[in-house]
Amino acid sequence: MTNQSTIPVIVNGAAGKMGREVIKAVAQAEDMILMGALDTSPEHQGKDAGELAGLSEPLEVPITDQLEPMLGYVAGERQLQPAVMVDFTHPDTVYNNVRSAIAYGIRPVVGTTGLSPEQLKELSDFAEKASTGCLIIPNFSIGMVLLQQAAVTASQYFDHVEIIELHHNQKADAPSGTAIQTAQLLAEMGKTFNPPQVEETEKIAGARGSLADEGIRIHSVRLPGLIAHQEVIFGAAGQIYTLRHDTSDRSCYMPGVLLAIRKINQLKSLVYGLEKIL
Numbered sequence: 476m477t478n479q480s481t482i483p484v485i486v487n488g489a490a491g492k493m494g495r496e497v498i499k500a501v502a503q504a505e506d507m508i509l510m511g512a513l514d515t516s517p518e519h520q521g522k523d524a525g526e527l528a529g530l531s532e533p534l535e536v537p538i539t540d541q542l543e544p545m546l547g548y549v550a551g552e553r554q555l556q557p558a559v560m561v562d563f564t565h566p567d568t569v570y571n572n573v574r575s576a577i578a579y580g581i582r583p584v585v586g587t588t589g590l591s592p593e594q595l596k597e598l599s600d601f602a603e604k605a606s607t608g609c610l611i612i613p614n615f616s617i618g619m620v621l622l623q624q625a626a627v628t629a630s631q632y633f634d635h636v637e638i639i640e641l642h643h644n645q646k647a648d649a650p651s652g653t654a655i656q657t658a659q660l661l662a663e664m665g666k667t668f669n670p671p672q673v674e675e676t677e678k679i680a681g682a683r684g685s686l687a688d689e690g691i692r693i694h695s696v697r698l699p700g701l702i703a704h705q706e707v708i709f710g711a712a713g714q715i716y717t718l719r720h721d722t723s724d725r726s727c728y729m730p731g732v733l734l735a736i737r738k739i740n741q742l743k744s745l746v747y748g749l750e751k752i753l
């Protein structure tokens with residue numbers, strides 16, 4: 476039943492791996508209603524979002540690639556609460572999706588990674604001006620938040636650290652958004668890591684990975700059979716301290732996604748990171 480407190484939700488990237496999980500989670504949440512399912516993949520146009528997500532009953536929400544008409548329609552449904560657009564699409568399109576949603580007064584909950592620092596700043600300014608909440612969350616799993624907190628604690632005692640992120644080989648961006656965020660959190664500790672011990676020569680370009688903030692290196696592995704995994708490895712004389720998170724099923728992200736949908740109406744600007752709303 477739709478009522479005043481039901482949150483209208485649009486899922487962008489609805490036919491993708493994450494989009495299908497979000498459709499299921501939203502359909503099962505009593506305080507949400509799926510108002511729209513966007514996806515540009517030609518083979519899924521017009522299909523029922525619920526059936527595509529593997530639900531036993533259709534949701535009678537067809538997949539469409541018409542972003543602006545959908546945003547306009549949902550924004551016009553004034554008897555409902557302000558709507559939320561969940562975005563799990565592609566690094567090349569997420570910036571425009573988020574801008575369009577904010578322009579229509581629809582709050583974006585963004586899982587798509589790959590936004591540049593400049594794009595993040597522009598979206599932050601845009602959301603602030605529009606006084607509209609926007610959540611950008613590189614990783615929705617609670618386990619990753621805990622790993623990052625443990626890494627921040629360890630970084631007070633270790634000066635040497637490297638990050639390895641491992642993902643399925645359909646992933647478009649590297650390094651992962653999570654690895655970049657992890658490096659940023661460590662860099663915010665106000666010290667430079669990995670003081671050089673010798674002059675290094677890369678015999679093959681990229682052998683030492685990518686150099687993120689404050690001397691932290693990130694190594695990206697892409698293989699079929701992987702989902703999403705990350706290690707943060709600290710080293711000191713005579714010891715190694717390894718933190719590792721493994722995703723075995725994408726359902727692990729759903730409690731975080733539902734929490735973000737519920738919390739975003741309390742926000743009036745852009746917030747980055749799941750830890751900020753826990």
Ligand SMILES: NC(=O)C1=CN([C@@H]2O[C@H](COP(=O)(O)OP(=O)(O)OC[C@H]3O[C@@H](n4cnc5c(N)ncnc54)[C@H](OP(=O)(O)O)[C@@H]3O)[C@@H](O)[C@H]2O)C=CC1
Nearest residue numbers: 488490491492493514515516564568586587588613614615
């Ligand atoms: N924050 C987090 O916790 C997580 C974030 N992610 C991120 O989410 C994003 C999506 O991941 P995933 O679901 O695995 O990717 P998929 O490729 O499985 O799904 C993306 C879907 O979006 C569609 N799409 C592409 N461009 C557009 C567009 N302009 N408008 C609407 N739909 C579009 C794709 O269609 P087509 O295939 O035809 O291009 C595809 O169906 C990635 O950036 C990934 O890194 C993933 C997991 C967790």
Ligand SMILES: O=C(O)C1=N[C@H](C(=O)O)C[C@H](O)C1
Nearest residue numbers: 588613614646651652653703
């Ligand atoms: O593409 C993925 O799968 C994932 N992307 C996010 C990232 O880039 O960090 C989150 C998680 O690692 C899964």
